[in-house]
Amino acid sequence: MNTKAVYAACLFAALNICTLSARAEATVKPETYTYGTHLDIKKVISMKQDATPTCGIINAQLTYLDSQGDTKVLDYRKFADNCHDDN
Known part of the structure; x- marks a missing residue:
């Protein structure tokens, strides 16, 4: 088997794994954090936030x-990430 075929097979397998994990994320219902929520976090997959040019709650x-x-x-x-010097 030539190396191009091996590389193509590895790329195809990696893309399939990424697609499966993205589909799994899409089916999970988000929970809204409240004070006292028990967090059982073993590994962070992603973090997203609203984009804002000003300091404030997002x-x-x-x-x-x-x-x-x-x-x-x-x-x-x-707090937005650009709230470094604001109180």
Whole structure:
């Protein structure tokens, strides 16, 4: 087997794995964080937040794996990243 065929097979396998994980994330219902919510985070998969040019409170979302290996999504609110010097 030539190396181009091996590279193509590896690329195809990697793309299939990424597609399956993206489909799994799309089917998970987000939970909204409230004070006291028990967080069982083993590995963070992704973090998203609203884009804003000003300092303030924004919406954010955390996608993670829990200790059982299940994908979970958590919606929460946070200060924008550009609030460094503001009180």
